[in-house]
Amino acid sequence: MNSPVTPFDFGRCLQACAQGDRRALQALYDHEGARLLGVARRIARDNATAEDIVHDAFIRIWTRAGSFDPARGTAQGWIYSIVRHLALNAIRDSRRETVLDDGAVDISSGLHNGLDDIDLWSGSAKIYRCLEQLQPAPQRCILHAYVDGCSHAEIAALLGAPLGTVKAWIKRSLQALRECLG
Template sequence: MSDAAALLLRIAGEDRTALQALYKLQSVRLFGVAMAILRDRDAAADAVHDGFVNVARRAAQFDAERGTAEGWLGSIIRHAALDIARRRGREIPTDDATLGDTPVEAAQLDSITASEEGARLRACLADLPEKNRQGIVLAFVHGLSHPQIAARLELPLGTVKAWIRRGLLTLRECLA
């Protein structure tokens, strides 16, 4: 069991010191996850705040059979950040320099291969056509909506929707 998973068990038992320890252990990574989506420190702080409130209330729902504690935490922060992005109408500059001109270089994906699951996902993503892969990463990591991805990849909106859907289907088969 990872440190984070052990702390979640204690948080489920209403141990506030465990929540603080978890914050200390994970907040730098999780703030980064929120920043990648919101690209605004105040908004990202709101997302981490909202996410941790959720963690405190839902810790008992963490199921170690369904993934790592780190992944579970990241998913809660991501959804909190995505909710904030949606409330803002996703009026987020997508020409932000931090996104780079080619945000999803294949080599960049090598960085997710530390875990076995990451290595498998990397291999399956590599089999996707480039723009399908880029669409999936822009949505997941940077919180871009279908229209934002279409603008960024210079593709029609319908094409982007169909490609992402097909890409996800292919990923599922590949990872099965």
């Protein structure tokens, strides 16, 4: 006789994530990652974009798990809504993208202003020291994205780099910054 299968407890998993349990996030990824990727693919209709969406969704789940309110819906629904919203935003953003001409932005002034802004924003020199450890192009990507508010496509146009390369630089740079700051 088969034993009954215990359903995955999304609520408990989110509670554990909110308490900093990385194993819970891994369990959530192992259990739902493929299905979430399927949702993102159906909406974005692009594998690379869908992978970015799921990556961003898991970061958001990790950082905002404590904000989940079971009175407003199920934990599983909350997780899927994050993926759906990120995917819909990605579609909207891709429709709004415009190619910047060479005279639209002065990269060097944006970089210098970004360094001043990030130093003031951080309130400490630690983030500045961590940013200095990055290679110049990935460092500019981070500054353009998080100080200047540029989209990935805008950064690619500013740096004359392929969009996929810019996304990879940002992803790896954020990981390096997390490790440096952690």
